Amino acid sequence: MALAKPRVLVVEDEPAQAEVLAYNLEAEGFDVDRALTGDEALMLVEESPPDLILLDWMLPGVSGIEICRRLKLRSETRAVPVIMISARAEEVDRVRGLETGADDYVVKPYSLVELMARVKGQLRRSRPATVGERLEWADIVLDSETHRVTREGAVLKLGPTEFRLLATFMERPGRVWGRDQLLDRVWGRDIYVDTRTVDVHVGRLRKALCAKGGEDPLRTVRGVGYALG
Template identity: 55%
Template sequence: MSNPHLLLVEDDMALAELVSYHFDKSSFRVSQTADGEEALLLAREERPDIILLDWMIENLSGIEVCRRLRRGNDTANIPIIMMSARGEEEDRVRGLDIGADDYVTKPFSPRELIARVNAVLRRVRPALAGETLTFADIEMDTIRYKIKRGGETILLGPTEFRLLRHFLEHPGWVFSRERLLDHVWGHDSDIEIRTVDVHIRRLRKALNAGGRPDIIRTVRSAGYALDNDIAEG
């Protein structure tokens, strides 16, 4: 497994060098820039696994960079942690509202920052943390693309694999068909909503083979969730 790629966007050169040094020591591959426009180009050219984004940078503010990344088809799902000396609740809420996954107030310790980055990666990109996703009797090896239920191998197509992975990363969450289209197929997808139902049926058929209980719950007028209740339909 390759080392996680971190894009650091910070115009304080001394701080950037310090942060880069500590992430290098922690086996990250670090790219860095002080420029908001260049950050957008770098994120599109070589999609990083996570972005550390300062609020106050050159050309474009960190807020605007975050907003544009979230709007881009290729960059919408890249985890972003915003860094700022602005510690007011209103600023933190604004950063999170425009799409940041976490918000770190300066000054911070490199150790805390690395812990925050690893926590976000574990949550949104478990394969980078080398983790197996589990729920009830389901196990998914996100690196080797293998799924087992009750110790028996389950064969899934690529779309069903991504769908199950998304559910396993958010157990108990109810996702509408529209949100599943965004997260699993992508923001630029022109696939019809009812296609989600088709793939849910395929996923259920594979997971429930041999009379196993259905752990994908249909929530009427809302969508689907992964939990231990018997599905309604």
């Protein structure tokens, strides 16, 4: 099974524009959620933070700039890339959007080709494994394109779930992942899996990583979850 598709939240109050964005993102291989209002967007992010947010500035209710401010203040969502989309083209507006925390700022009307390139560029930094990048941490190398993992040059045998788990850990070394967060990232939201299954697969990953010697690189945080390093 391949790595889970990056999930993009489109926050746009014009249904036709939201449909165009969703269609093009899905054609590029992304999973897409949509929100027509700021309140709906905040609710969706609270339920399950996406991998990237395309955020319109002008929204009914809570504005895009306020949503961005709130998300960047919270540790749980601070790292989620936000690309702000706005008809406001003045330099002062761009600066305000970026200073609020937006990772990129795109002015309407925009080129869909360029926007998709910007989305991929942000995901290359936040979820590199999903766009075919090679990840390295200490003596572990994960090549997401060839689906190959080595430790000190020796090839490791990992099942598909263990591979996705390791990719998740290597994308954010040091971050502590809760079991529910790992279920969402590795198994997906549409599949019901008991949280104890996470422990089983982390155990298998540990065994594979240490099969040829070396210290266990995974850390258990009691009552919370797991981390790499």
